[in-house]
Amino acid sequence: MRYAMNKILLLFLLPIAVHAQPLRLTLDDCIVLARKQSVDAAVDLGELKSAYWQWRSYKADLLPEVSFSATLPSYNKRYNSYQQADGGVSYVRNDYLGMDGSLYISQKIWPTGGTLSVETSLDFLHQSGKGGGNQFMSMPVALTLSQPIFGVNHQKWNRRIEPLRYREAQARFLSDTEGVAMKAISLFFNLILAGEQVGIARQNLQKAEELYKVAQAKREMGTISENDVLQLKLDVLNAHSALTNSESNRQARQFALRSFLDVEAEIEPVVPENIPKLHLVYDDVLCHALENNALATTMRRRQLEADYNVASAKANRRSINLYAQLGYTGMDESMGGAYRDLLSKEVVQAGLSIPILDWGKRKGQRKMAESNREIVQGQLRQQAQEFRQDIFILTEQFNNQAEQLRIACEADTIAQKRYNTNIETFKIGSISMLDISDATKAKDEARQNRIAQLHYYWYYYYQLRSIALWDFEKGCDITADIEKLVKN
Numbered sequence: 001m002r003y004a005m006n007k008i009l010l011l012f013l014l015p016i017a018v019h020a021q022p023l024r025l026t027l028d029d030c031i032v033l034a035r036k037q038s039v040d041a042a043v044d045l046g047e048l049k050s051a052y053w054q055w056r057s058y059k060a061d062l063l064p065e066v067s068f069s070a071t072l073p074s075y076n077k078r079y080n081s082y083q084q085a086d087g088g089v090s091y092v093r094n095d096y097l098g099m100d101g102s103l104y105i106s107q108k109i110w111p112t113g114g115t116l117s118v119e120t121s122l123d124f125l126h127q128s129g130k131g132g133g134n135q136f137m138s139m140p141v142a143l144t145l146s147q148p149i150f151g152v153n154h155q156k157w158n159r160r161i162e163p164l165r166y167r168e169a170q171a172r173f174l175s176d177t178e179g180v181a182m183k184a185i186s187l188f189f190n191l192i193l194a195g196e197q198v199g200i201a202r203q204n205l206q207k208a209e210e211l212y213k214v215a216q217a218k219r220e221m222g223t224i225s226e227n228d229v230l231q232l233k234l235d236v237l238n239a240h241s242a243l244t245n246s247e248s249n250r251q252a253r254q255f256a257l258r259s260f261l262d263v264e265a266e267i268e269p270v271v272p273e274n275i276p277k278l279h280l281v282y283d284d285v286l287c288h289a290l291e292n293n294a295l296a297t298t299m300r301r302r303q304l305e306a307d308y309n310v311a312s313a314k315a316n317r318r319s320i321n322l323y324a325q326l327g328y329t330g331m332d333e334s335m336g337g338a339y340r341d342l343l344s345k346e347v348v349q350a351g352l353s354i355p356i357l358d359w360g361k362r363k364g365q366r367k368m369a370e371s372n373r374e375i376v377q378g379q380l381r382q383q384a385q386e387f388r389q390d391i392f393i394l395t396e397q398f399n400n401q402a403e404q405l406r407i408a409c410e411a412d413t414i415a416q417k418r419y420n421t422n423i424e425t426f427k428i429g430s431i432s433m434l435d436i437s438d439a440t441k442a443k444d445e446a447r448q449n450r451i452a453q454l455h456y457y458w459y460y461y462y463q464l465r466s467i468a469l470w471d472f473e474k475g476c477d478i479t480a481d482i483e484k485l486v487k488n
Contacts, residue, residue, distance in 0.1 A: 022268040027188060027458065030261065030269070034184035035177055037262040044176040045485060051169030052486040058162045062108060062155075070101035077128075095128040110155040114147035119327070122338070135331065136338035142327025142345060149322055152315035157308045164301040171294035171469065174478055178466030182459060187257040189455035192269050194250035196451055200444050201246040205239035207423060211436070212236050214427055275405070275457060276473050282395045285468050289391055292469035292477060299380045306373035313369040317362050319353040391467060398460040401453065408446070408453040415439075415446035 025033075035041050076098075079091045106117035123137040212232040218224040257267055290296050325347040332338040355362060422439040465471065469478045 021265065023263060023265040024268045024270055025188075026270045027185065027272045030184050030188045030257075031181045033261045033263065034180050038180055038184070038260050039262070040180045040183065040260075041177065044173055044180065047176075048169060048173040048482070049486045051166060051173075052482065055162065055166040055169075058158065062110065062159075064105055064107045067104045067106075068101070069104070070099075072099055072101070074098040074100075093129070096132075097126040097128070099124045108155055109147075110153075110159055112147060113151070113153035113155050114145060117144045117146075118142070119144065122335075124335075134333050136333070136335050137329065137331045138335075138338040138342075139327055139329045139345070140339060140342065142325055144325040145322070147322045149320040150315065151319060151321075152308075152312045157304070157311070161301060161304050161308065164297050164304065168294050168297040168301060170482055171292060171297055173482075174292075174469050174480060175294055175466045177480070178462055178469075178478070182462045182466065184260065185455070185458050185462060187253070187260055188269055189451060189458075191250070191253045191257050191267065192271055193448060193451045193455075194246065194253040195269070196447055197246040198243070198250050200447060201239065201243035204440060204444070205236070205243050207440075208232065208235045208239045211423070211426065271451075272454065272458070275402070275454075277402070278461075278472055279399055280395050280464065280472060282392050285395050285464060285470075286388060286391050288468035288470040288477075289387070293387075293467055295383065295387055299383065302376055302380060306369075306376040310366070310369045310373055313362070313366040316365060317355070319351075321351045323347070323349040323351070391464075394460060394464055394467070398457075398464060401457045401460055405450075405453045405457050408450040412446040412450040415443040419443040 074097070077093075077095045079093050081089055082092045083089050100121065100123040102119060102121035104117055104119050106115055108115050119139065119142045121139045121142075125135045125137075127133060127135070212229075212235070215224055215229045215232045219226065219229050254267060257269075258264070261267075325345070327345045328342040329345045330338045330340065330342045332340070419439045419442070422436055426436055461472075465478065470476070471478055
């Protein structure tokens with residue numbers, strides 16, 4: 001019985017033990033998880049879906065639209081005023097039941113900005129009371145054209161702007177995805193650095209305790225002063241405090257990365273020792289960025305929108321609309337008769353609106369639109385200059401970072417050797433406490449600088465990827481299956 005209970009308890013505790021195992025993550029694994037599970041990635045995908053359905057709505061707006069409208073039924077029983085031929089007014093009673101239905105097919109004509117529609121309809125009226133009866137009115141077919149003249153063609157402008165807007169959203173999503181990778185890299189290396197600081201603090205505590213014991217023995221032999229012994233004891237206390245702080249900091253960094261990646265297990269980051277040997281050329285990076293980056297598309301879209309606003313302001317000075325309808329209609333007391341002996345129905349209407357005196361309002365609107373276009377053009381030129389400058393600086397920083405990382409690794413090795421040599425020299429009594437303190441500080445700074453330089457290398461690399469949307473290792477564009485992403 002006792003064995004069975006222990007076995008059951010083991011079965012309950014086994015998942016906890018398995019869950020408690022740390023999750024070893026490489027940098028690539030961390031980036032993959034961030035792109036798949038992080039809240040930032042979900043937000044970026046939501047923005048892409050919104051842009052996708054806006055694009056789909058625009059595409060659907062260009063296709064024929066079929067609609068049906070009906071009144072089923074409309075019943076009226078009331079008194080209405082009626083003016084007679086002699087000018088007198090009397091009240092008459094209306095008691096009727098009406099029903100109607102219409103089917104429309106409309107198509108926008110983007111080259112001209114007009115709308116062409118085909119309509120068929122049937123109306124039924126039943127009049128109650130004396131002399132009442134049924135009446136049907138049919139319109140088997142009617143062709144209608146609504147066309148603005150000399151006005152701005154909104155549909156034609158939208159055909160130029162909306163594709164850029166959607167392409168801009170796609171490029172922004174890819175850049176944001178690389179931005180998620182950059183955030184993951186920062187959190188990943190923050191945890192690595194926090195772990196290194198814990199290791200440094202433990203090593204310093206261990207060495208401080210060893211040196212304190214050696215100093216106590218030397219003090220008994222009279223080869224060291226009481227001041228040096230007290231200084232070493234103070235170093236032990238400071239090392240204890242530093243270890244406590246570093247462990248607390250590591251737990252905070254651990255929690256930040258786990259929350260970002262949405263994982264429950266404790267993460268054990270693996271320091272990426274191998275880095276790609278890349279040397280980037282500014283002209284190549286700029287070429288890819290101008291072709292792929294969302295900013296380049298945004299600049300073209302903003303220029304078109306500024307031109308569109310100017311065109312709209314100019315077209316607002318006058319308005320001429322043409323309306324034409326051609327069809328057939330019939331009336332009878334029976335439904336079948338309403339579709340016989342049809343009569344033609346023709347409507348042509350032209351509307352004109354020209355302001356005579358508006359106190360310069362429309363001229364002011366046009367001038368304001370032109371001024372805004374000039375402002376946009378200036379802003380775009382400034383953004384283009386800053387864009388090229390940022391790419392140049394970032395490319396130089398990345399190319400320089402590989403050498404900085406090599407120097408940091410060599411400095412770390414030298415500082416560690418110097419520290420070990422000073423510790424052994426102190427034990428035989430031929431080095432001062434100041435030298436020990438200086439070697440310890442140099443060793444700690446060199447180790448942390450090595451991790452920091454490795455962090456900068458990968459951060460610069462993914463920053464360039466996010467700008468150029470180009471995989472410099474594989475030599476290809478950074479792409480994604482947008483249709484699959486938005487439909488999942």
